[in-house]
Amino acid sequence: MAAEDNASRINHPFQDGRMNFTAFSRCLEYRREVAELMLEALPYLPERFTQVDIGAGNGLGTQVTKGMTEVFLRRAAVYGIDPDPYAIAQASKDTPSSERCEIAFIEGFGQDIETLVAGRIPKEGADMVSILDAVHEFPPDAQFPIIQAGARVLRPGGIFVMNSTFTSIATEENPAAWGFPAVKAALKFGGRKAKQPGLLQRPPEEYTQMLRNTGLEVIYYQVVGVTLPTSAMVAICQYPGFVEGVRKSFVFDNEPTLEQLSEELQIRYGKSRPLPRKWVRWIGQKPA
Numbered sequence: 001m002a003a004e005d006n007a008s009r010i011n012h013p014f015q016d017g018r019m020n021f022t023a024f025s026r027c028l029e030y031r032r033e034v035a036e037l038m039l040e041a042l043p044y045l046p047e048r049f050t051q052v053d054i055g056a057g058n059g060l061g062t063q064v065t066k067g068m069t070e071v072f073l074r075r076a077a078v079y080g081i082d083p084d085p086y087a088i089a090q091a092s093k094d095t096p097s098s099e100r101c102e103i104a105f106i107e108g109f110g111q112d113i114e115t116l117v118a119g120r121i122p123k124e125g126a127d128m129v130s131i132l133d134a135v136h137e138f139p140p141d142a143q144f145p146i147i148q149a150g151a152r153v154l155r156p157g158g159i160f161v162m163n164s165t166f167t168s169i170a171t172e173e174n175p176a177a178w179g180f181p182a183v184k185a186a187l188k189f190g191g192r193k194a195k196q197p198g199l200l201q202r203p204p205e206e207y208t209q210m211l212r213n214t215g216l217e218v219i220y221y222q223v224v225g226v227t228l229p230t231s232a233m234v235a236i237c238q239y240p241g242f243v244e245g246v247r248k249s250f251v252f253d254n255e256p257t258l259e260q261l262s263e264e265l266q267i268r269y270g271k272s273r274p275l276p277r278k279w280v281r282w283i284g285q286k287p288a
């Protein structure tokens with residue numbers, strides 16, 4: 001697919017050896033949030049289940065499922081879908097199949113999920129579809145269609161597991177503490193706040209409604225606080241998705257490259273104390 005076509009399907013540049021999600025995806029606090037959510041999902045899953053993980057990134061969701069199959073003596077087949085070739089390569093390297101968990105990472109867009117998993121998942125559909133910390137990164141107009149396509153590949157009774165740390169409530173209790181380091185980094189390049197933030201932060205209710213509009217019943221909804229240590233904030237500043245979101249939030253006299261802005265953001269967030277933010281979790285179920 002041509003690069004210009006990709007632009008409407010993904011909001012930010014792909015990862016590479018210098019700028020990637022690897023360090024952040026290894027942060028304990030981030031991993032714990034995903035692990036806790038998957039534990040909430042476990043009671044709804046059969047002994048042997050199939051999962052489709054949309055926006056699989058560097059493999060965290062799959063790694064959590066693989067761990068659960070060992071701890072809880074389950075068996076799973078997991079298909080991790082992501083358009084980013086670097087993410088897919090890293091995830092594949094770090095997450096080989098095991099006796100209990102069969103794993104395949106597939107390069108592709110959430111928009112094409114039905115074609116990508118056709119012939120791989122059971123005819124009646126997958127037991128679980130997940131979108132872990134990724135929905136807010138999909139282009140705004142693609143978010144509902146991707147959720148809808150994900151719901152279509154679920155079997156009746158199957159569950160849709162989703163979380164996001166970029167909703168309108170994420171930093172409602174400490175907006176300045178989260179905002180200042182970015183403002184200071186942008187100032188170095190003559191940046192002034194743009195009219196709109198670079199990443200749409202929807203109210204959680206909008207995502208709840210999207211899940212309902214696909215016909216899913218929302219059976220679990222929770223807002224949890226996660227305090228990110230300074231090292232995690234420095235790590236997220238190495239991720240193109242985050243840095244591009246900051247870059248689009250400002251208008252610059254001298255627009256920095258992603259690498260330049262990343263370096264400055266790492267310095268600024270590296271001086272911050274650990275910061276809490278709110279994660280929102282959903283589990284939806286397809287009517288049986």
Ligand SMILES: C[S@@+](CC[C@H](N)C(=O)[O-])C[C@H]1O[C@@H](n2cnc3c(N)ncnc32)[C@H](O)[C@@H]1O
Nearest residue numbers: 009010055056057060084109110132133134138
């Ligand atoms: C913040 S990462 C989260 C990765 C992983 N789920 C995790 O929790 O560690 C978001 C991922 O969404 C992916 N993404 C962005 N646009 C996408 C799209 N249109 N379809 C599928 N994945 C997409 C990005 O490539 C990125 O790997």
